[in-house]
Amino acid sequence: MTKRVIIVGIPGVGKSTVIADVHDQLSERGIDTKMAEFGKIMFDQAKLMSINNRDQLRKLSIEQQKTLQEMTANMINSFGNDVVLIDTHLLISTDNGFYPGMPIKLLNIINPTHLILITATAQEIQSRRENDNSRQRDLFSIDRIERDLRLSESMISTSSIITGCPFYIIQNSTNQIQGATNAICKIILGK
Amino acid sequence: MTKRVIIVGIPGVGKSTVIADVHDQLSERGIDTKMAEFGKIMFDQAKLMSINNRDQLRKLSIEQQKTLQEMTANMINSFGNDVVLIDTHLLISTDNGFYPGMPIKLLNIINPTHLILITATAQEIQSRRENDNSRQRDLFSIDRIERDLRLSESMISTSSIITGCPFYIIQNSTNQIQGATNAICKIILGK
Amino acid sequence: MTKRVIIVGIPGVGKSTVIADVHDQLSERGIDTKMAEFGKIMFDQAKLMSINNRDQLRKLSIEQQKTLQEMTANMINSFGNDVVLIDTHLLISTDNGFYPGMPIKLLNIINPTHLILITATAQEIQSRRENDNSRQRDLFSIDRIERDLRLSESMISTSSIITGCPFYIIQNSTNQIQGATNAICKIILGK
Numbered sequence: 001m002t003k004r005v006i007i008v009g010i011p012g013v014g015k016s017t018v019i020a021d022v023h024d025q026l027s028e029r030g031i032d033t034k035m036a037e038f039g040k041i042m043f044d045q046a047k048l049m050s051i052n053n054r055d056q057l058r059k060l061s062i063e064q065q066k067t068l069q070e071m072t073a074n075m076i077n078s079f080g081n082d083v084v085l086i087d088t089h090l091l092i093s094t095d096n097g098f099y100p101g102m103p104i105k106l107l108n109i110i111n112p113t114h115l116i117l118i119t120a121t122a123q124e125i126q127s128r129r130e131n132d133n134s135r136q137r138d139l140f141s142i143d144r145i146e147r148d149l150r151l152s153e154s155m156i157s158t159s160s161i162i163t164g165c166p167f168y169i170i171q172n173s174t175n176q177i178q179g180a181t182n183a184i185c186k187i188i189l190g191k
Numbered sequence: 192m193t194k195r196v197i198i199v200g201i202p203g204v205g206k207s208t209v210i211a212d213v214h215d216q217l218s219e220r221g222i223d224t225k226m227a228e229f230g231k232i233m234f235d236q237a238k239l240m241s242i243n244n245r246d247q248l249r250k251l252s253i254e255q256q257k258t259l260q261e262m263t264a265n266m267i268n269s270f271g272n273d274v275v276l277i278d279t280h281l282l283i284s285t286d287n288g289f290y291p292g293m294p295i296k297l298l299n300i301i302n303p304t305h306l307i308l309i310t311a312t313a314q315e316i317q318s319r320r321e322n323d324n325s326r327q328r329d330l331f332s333i334d335r336i337e338r339d340l341r342l343s344e345s346m347i348s349t350s351s352i353i354t355g356c357p358f359y360i361i362q363n364s365t366n367q368i369q370g371a372t373n374a375i376c377k378i379i380l381g382k
Numbered sequence: 383m384t385k386r387v388i389i390v391g392i393p394g395v396g397k398s399t400v401i402a403d404v405h406d407q408l409s410e411r412g413i414d415t416k417m418a419e420f421g422k423i424m425f426d427q428a429k430l431m432s433i434n435n436r437d438q439l440r441k442l443s444i445e446q447q448k449t450l451q452e453m454t455a456n457m458i459n460s461f462g463n464d465v466v467l468i469d470t471h472l473l474i475s476t477d478n479g480f481y482p483g484m485p486i487k488l489l490n491i492i493n494p495t496h497l498i499l500i501t502a503t504a505q506e507i508q509s510r511r512e513n514d515n516s517r518q519r520d521l522f523s524i525d526r527i528e529r530d531l532r533l534s535e536s537m538i539s540t541s542s543i544i545t546g547c548p549f550y551i552i553q554n555s556t557n558q559i560q561g562a563t564n565a566i567c568k569i570i571l572g573k
Contacts, residue, residue: 066546091539095572096565097550100542107543147535147551153338154345154536157282158543160291161298161349164257168288169338183287190286344529345536348473351482352489352540355448359479360529374478381477 003083004076004110005188006102008090008156009118010148012125012132014172014180018118019087021181026083026188034081038088038101042072066105073109083188086110090117090155091148098151107163115167116184117156122146124174194274195267195301196379197293199281199347200309201339203316203323205363205371209309210278212372217274217379225272229279229292233263257296264300274379277301281308281346282339289342298354306358307375308347313337315365384461386492387570388468388484390538391500392530393475394507394514396554396562400500401469403563408465408570416463420470420483424454448487455491465570468492472499472537473530480533489545497549498566499538504528506556 007022009015019035026033045068046057060068076086089101102110120128122145129140140148153169160167168187172180198213200206210226217224236259237248251259267277280292293301311319313336320331331339344360351358359378363371389404391397401417408415427450428439442450458468471483484492502510504527511522522530535551542549550569554562 094548096552096569097548098539098542099548100539100546103543103546105546150341150532151535151539153342155539155543157289157291157342157346158349158540160289161293161346161353162295162543164291164294164296166285166288166290170287187287341532344533348480348482348533348537349540351480352485352537352544355482355485355487357476357479357481361478378478 002080003114003188004079004086004112005083005114005116005184006086006088006110006112006159007116007118007184008088008101008152009172010091010125010145010152011093012128012145013118013120014128014177015087015118017177018170018172018180018184019085021177022184022188023085025181025185031189032082034079034084036076036079036084036086038072038076038086041075042068045071045075069106070109073106077110086112090152090159093148100155102159104162107159112163112165114187115156115159115163115165116187117152117167117169118172118180119149119152119169120172120174122149125149127174193271194305194379195270195277195303196274196305196307196375197277197279197301197303197350198307198309198375199279199292199343200363201282201316201336201343202284203319203336204309204311205319205368206278206309208368209361209363209371209375210276212368213375213379214276216372216376220380222380223273225270225275227267227270227275227277229263229267229277232266233259236262236266260297261300264297268301277303281343281350284339291346293350295353298350303354303356305378306347306350306354306356307378308343308358308360309363309371310340310343310360311363311365313340316340318365384463385465385496385570386459386461386468386494387465387496387498387566388470388492388494388541389498389500389566390470390472390483390534391554392473392507392527392534394510394527395500395502396510396559397469397500399559400552400554400562400566401467403559404566404570405467407563407567413571414464416461416466418458418461418466418468420454420458420468423457424450427453427457451488452491455488459492468494472534472541475530482537484537484541486544489541494545494547496569497538497541497545497547498569499534499549499551500554500562501531501534501551502554502556504531507531509556 007019023033023035051057091098092101122142125145156167170180170183198210214224214226242248282289283292313333316336347358361371361374405415405417433439473480474483504524507527538549552562552565
């Protein structure tokens with residue numbers, strides 16, 4: 001029985017670090033754990049279609065992108081490890097808007113067993129974004145961060161109604177990452 | 192035309208009292224009204240499968256539990272009374288998380304005509320929980336109660352989009368339970 | 383490739399004015415743009431069924447109303463213009479509750495390419511409602527307006543998960559309607 005754990009969170013909640021720590025902790029306990037980064041797997045699939053950089057990927061028609069996403073979801077569903085940690089997004093920011101990272105079609109293909117939203121306070125997220133100079137982490141106002149947190153709470157609950165599987169909201173407070181990691185490991189290991 | 196009224200609310204909103212009052216008020220008016228407590232009906236179904244206590248129920252596989260839930264939903268859908276008051280949950284708390292009480296599959300089987308969320312202020316809920324010593328009503332912080340209220344608002348609206356049926360948010364303020372009961376009876380009897 | 387843009391917003395956000403301006407701006411650029419007001423098209427469909435006023439429309443059975451809604455959605459989906467601006471509601475207020483304007487069935491028939499929520503601050507909405515004497519714009523408390531704004535944010539994100547298409551939240555601040563119009567035109571024209 002493979003556990004397929006979708007893990008999401010808006011930029012600045014510290015998702016990547018927590019997922020890496022969960023992977024390490026489960027592996028150390030001898031559990032066969034696979035990291036599945038949705039975006040990376042999708043790009044690998046695209047390479048098989050002779051797409052060699054992300055610019056080409058973006059230029060695909062919406063139909064082609066949807067096909068690629070579904071291929072990616074099918075591949076993730078096929079992994080037979082004990083635990084598959086699916087690193088993805090519920091909402092992907094664009095100018096003034098959002099693409100849904102996990103629409104109903106992909107949720108139904110992946111067929112997850114757990115939905116985990118990593119969260120933090122708006123202040124923590126703002127301060128982490130200020131310390132990160134990479135392009136993807138534009139600074140946002142506290143109001144905007146709070147709205148995006150509300151949207152992600154709403155979307156994780158909708159994803160739970162659609163899939164029928166439980167959802168968890170894990171606080172990843174500064175200097176307490178071990179707490180978040182332990183909570184997630186407990187969820188995955190628990191019956 | 193049976194009216195199937197799903198009534199939900201987080202612990203401490205006073206759901207059970209309101210549902211009992213609605214049942215009495217409608218019955219007094221000569222309307223054939225049935226109480227359908229989802230958890231209780233599910234346990235009765237389980238007994239037919241030789242499961243005699245709630246511990247055994249919890250030990251069933253997820254597949255078996257889903258089958259039981261769908262049997263329960265089908266039974267509720269089959270009730271032919273004028274009004275069926277379905278007492279259930281949108282979100283069921285576990286450690287750090289929530290099970291969805293009414294996933295899309297169950298909503299589609301029950302095929303409700305009305306969705307009613309009973310709510311109260313976070314302060315009222317906190318104070319009611321403090322006065323209730325039973326195990327299920329752990330005390331929570333105001334922040335946590337407010338988040339759960341937001342989640343339940345979000346989930347009732349999602350359930351409405353899925354079923355196409357209207358949703359109602361009824362305030363059950365302390366000492367004004369008659370107001371909540373009347374509002375719900377009016378909704379059920381209306382047009 | 384027709385762009386089908388669903389545009390929603392609670393009363394007082396200034397939706398109608400923004401939609402009219404978007405229509406004019408796109409038309410001036412030579413783009414074949416159609417206004418599709420859901421309620422109006424539905425009433426036109428009803429007239430073909432010998433329903434001649436809105437009172438008769440309201441007296442239809444729920445089944446008949448659903449049929450009419452689906453006919454309307456199918457008609458909107460069939461429009462072959464470059465851009466179809468679909469003026470509709472996510473939530474339609476009734477006493478104590480809401481009808482879902484865009485349930486999953488209609489969303490799947492219309493098959494939109496963009497979901498746009500027009501919003502404003504609760505204070506702006508309250509003040510606009512106070513200046514509008516028509517019956518439909520009852521005054522509401524700030525608390526109630528804030529709750530309805532939260533519900534509409536939640537429902538636009540659910541609609542995005544269901545359709546797989548992106549959603550946008552556009553602030554229509556007083557005296558800055560041009561900003562809202564420009565933002566929406568940019569979204570529609572952008573790749």
